[in-house]
Amino acid sequence: MLATGRPFFSWSWVQQNWGQIVADLDQHIELTLIAVGIGLVISVPLAVVAWRYRRWRSPVTTATSVLYVIPSLALFVILGPVTGYFTITTAEIALVSYTLLILVRNTLAGLESVPDDAREAARAMGYTPGRSLVRVELPLALPYLFAGIRVATVTVIGLVSVSALIGLGGLGQLFVTGLQGSDDGPFYTPILVGLVLSVVLAAVADLLLVLAERLVVPWSRAGSPGPTRGGRVRTGAAA
């Protein structure tokens, strides 16, 4: 089954290349944070516009769906002539474009889940529409938004690896190293290290987001009744 020549897993390789592994992990985290951060900055206002002005809804969801369908590697290459091959800008535009559909859809679902009573109560208390949005609707939409951020983060952590094929890629570099090392016999160690670190990173990020949600949205804790549960469970299950 396994080829001869090199051991299946070599601890000494890990020790010798520890610095590089940490640097790859760092880049992976950085690319992910930038993508999800920019994705949020674009998605939330887009979702608010689509929610307030109904005629914008269809263009916004169609545009984000189209971006989501374009394969990541293809988008890296298609952007090349404009933003440059092998640049961070190219990688980030592609990564951000994947988060948009997930984040817009979840923010929109969250805003739609706000009970009319809450909105009317805010108006009765003299809130302007803008103030009501910031103080009432968006906070009530947060559980949905967090569900979206969790899905987007895990998705991006998986996709960042692909950008290794255009020379970035964080932990994806380790897969490239492993495959190239196979010229003089298979080299499983870098691939296994990259694989394990990716999965652990996704799990840790997801856990941190769950904890952050508990801090920011204390009322969304499991067991509390509320109109948001059904949708969140559904979105979460599909995550």
Place this chain on the structure above:
Amino acid sequence: MHFLNAVFHWFTTASNWEGANGIPELLWQTAKLSIAVVASATIIGGGLGALAGHTGRGSIAAVNAANAARAIPTLALLTLLAIVPSISIRYGGFLAAYLALVVLAIPPILTNTYVGMREVDADVREAASAMGMTGWQVFKRAELPLALPFIGAGIRTSAIEVVATSTLAAYVSYSDLGTYVLSGLASQDNVEAFSGSILVALLAGLVAVVLGRVQRALTPAPLRAGGGAGTSARVRAAV
């Protein structure tokens, strides 16, 4: 403009439409791989999801395993399988690409099938049993038809992801549309890489549109007429 002219020239060059590296042949290789993967994932993921949904047993394990599988970068599995000699040399890289993509394709189908089965009203299930249906008949005549729109959404999501990711298979020496992208990148033939990317993006878009139509046709008319809410919940489940 010069660049786009070159791309147009690439598409209208006769030799790019002929032989083992022609567009029709590589398109067929992508289609063959994608169909095999999605069909297998539908049997495995749909089967497990239906079993968990019908019996209610093992559901937490099934859904959690599916979610964990999503965190595995496909590039990692591809490179890993590509350096296991007994796998990588089979069928010109087909086996390695097939196995890695099946792992990618199962989770959306599994979770959507499970969610679809669970969404079936308990009353419907009880009524079917009360009419003397066996467990198998309840599944086949009541649960499966009602869950079909969800399952369709899962298959659609999977198929889009598989077509998009099939480009990576070229990295482990399986020849398909990704070959244009990766050999173009490697030889700094940006026109070829760009043209290949356009082809893959168009194919993914086509799959999204066609399977969207199929999914709509699978949805029983009353649910379709129910309009936005049901549909968006379903699509949300798919992402």
